[in-house]
Amino acid sequence: MESALETVALAGNPNAGKTTLFNALCGTAEKVGNYSGVTVSVKRGEFYTPNGRKLELIDLPGCYSLTGGTPDQQIAGNVLLGENSDHARPDLVVCVLDSSNLERHLQLALEVIELNLPVIIALNMVDMAEKTGLRLDPVKLSEELGVPVVPIQANRGKGLVELKQAMRHPFPASPEPRWESGNAEARRRFGFDTAELAARRPTLHSSNFSDKLDTILLHPVLGWICFIGIMFALFWSIFSFAGIPMGWIESLQDFLTGTVEGAMAGGDLRDLLTQGVIGGVGAVVIFLPQILLLFFFIGLLESSGYMSRAAFLMDGFMAKVGLSGKAFLPLLSSYACAIPGVMATRTIDSAKERLVTIFVAPWMSCSARLPVYLLLVPMLLGGSEGGSMQALVFLSLYVLGTLTAFVVARILRGRLGPDEVKSHFLLELPPYRWPQWSYIFRHVLDRGWAFLKNAGTVILGIMILLWAATTYPKLESDDPGEVLAHTIVGRVSAFIEPVVKPLGFDGRTGTAILTSFAAREVFVGSMAQLFQIEVSDDEQETRDHIRDRLAAEKWPDGRPMFGPAAVISLLIFYIYALQCLPTSAVVAREAGSWKWAVGQFVFMTLFAAGASLLVYQIARLFNLA
Amino acid sequence: MAHATVQDLEIDSLQSLAQAQVGCDFRIRALEGPGCEQLRHLGFCETLQVRKLAGGRNLICSVCGTRLAVSSALAEQVIVSPVTP
Known part of the structure; x- marks a missing residue:
């Protein structure tokens, strides 16, 4: 699809903060998370440069290289290479690099520079890099690469003005690679040498907070106890904390029913409004608090960095059903809604594993099942709502759906046969981060609004x-x-x-x-x-x-x-x-x-x-x- | 009598990352196997230093400040040598 506006593409490795930057520039609330593969499709937005020029911004899925990779990564490569029929080749590329991992993230930036497109480097998360003792030299990096380099903190909105200044017209000239273009080994060597000059690491490896937390959360025994505890707390909270806002909704429903009954004479129209509209829709809307809580807790897990740890823990178990730990991330997302879960399967390397995961993902009990469960579970236990016993039954329903999905996955995976090229488990474990509260609340409100619209x-x-x-x-x-x-x-x-x-x-x-x-x-x-x-x-x-x-x-x-x-x-x-x-x-x-x-x-x-x-x-x- | 050179000693100390001891620093010497392109994309390249943080079915290691979980089958394709202090 051709666009009249000039297009700026955000490219970078997974979990470099591209979507956070996209949201900060466009004022949107696209999904972000502290793990690789959150963005699996191209997102579009618009923003203005300081001199008032409107530009289109496209957020590409993260990739490690312009060639190969999982389906989501191939989308990014195809757009930048101009081989995507839905998106024209961008006029400018902003390479978003995680400052803490310059050696690795620079490799993709160098590949982009070889494309002969105007390039700007956004050096993201500089605060976190400096906290680890890394000494960054953006000026040196800019000199070595021949492109503008702007240090930013996308999650706090720092450096955005400078980045927009760098995107002012005319765009910077396409840089001339200072290595043998097309030679992967030369590019790699240049990248490491440049990273060594522009980012000096402390020589001693010292354990940081994430290392210490991982000794517990990834421990073969303690890790599982924590995992089960977190999941149980999630469901218990959904049952326990939602009572107060549910009471408010009920009050509103009663008020509306009373008002309509008081204002209208008896008849079909009044019955339609009180029984059909208020009674019928109200019976569903009443569960909005629980759905918001579910999205809130999944948002917490996603933005803290725990999702990757859950995938790591589950890999051994998933292997028994013919899937890998990577398939666990889409499945976990499906607890909120199967649609993003199915889309997240793009991050899975094996095509057959991806198909199987898509097939069983709807068996992860999504938020739409909550109202049904919440109505029926107390009937089963013969009591009113709340309590740990109900939370346990509730959790069992989720476990039952999940276990059945695994059994069917095992059978289906066996029938599809082995992969032509064996794929291995390889996952980045990002550092734990404090959740982005503003984003989580916006995301929860968006989902709540979508539920109400439905x-x-x-x-x-x-x-x-x-x-x-x-x-x-x-x-x-x-x-x-x-x-x-x-x-x-x-x-x-x-x-x-x-x-x-x-x-x-x-x-x-x-x-x-x-x-x-x-x-x-x-x-x-x-x-x-x-x-x-x-x-x-x-x-x-x-x-x-x-x-x-x-x-x-x-x-x-x-x-x-x-x-x-x-x-x-x-x-x-x-x-x-x-x-x-x-x-x-x-x-x-x-x-x-x-x-x-x-x-x-x-x-x-x-x-x-x-x-x-x-x-x-x-x-x-x-x-x- | 022929003496062992530094190079000979280094060759003797080569091992796969899967076999390497947890808690130690190593230098990547070679990537050998069908999964090595995947590894290179993620930053596993010759001459880089790697610290093995945990072993098991999937081992955890740190490369350039990034923690990665790597299957032991893939780690078998990463040949390392110990880093002498």
């Missing part, structure tokens, strides 16, 4: 349709069951009940599952509507009300409809079913074939139904129904 569009639309389907055609009768049976939903429920009954569900639950195939969080709102559950006036009892109502539901023979067997069966279905159309679209793009996306959808749906059937029937044998 609630206000897709979920609202489904809720309105569902309300209409549960209301029409109308029947004059005093028996609510008879009225519902006469409606469209009643007829659909009666039709699908024989199919879902062996799984432990009645027709209404089956219909609620059907409605949630576009977005699984719709299930909660659908259940509230289909079981005609009114929004309580009591601020803290609305969800308990849903549970009480479901617990009181009985089959015609008097058995409880939502006994432990049915609840477990429902949970199992939601762990395994792929009910997210956007994920299928991204899978089709990343796997390069709709066959994979369709195959994945069919397989996961059948697997979910099969697992639910099995669990329910076994539970019935043990009289848990």
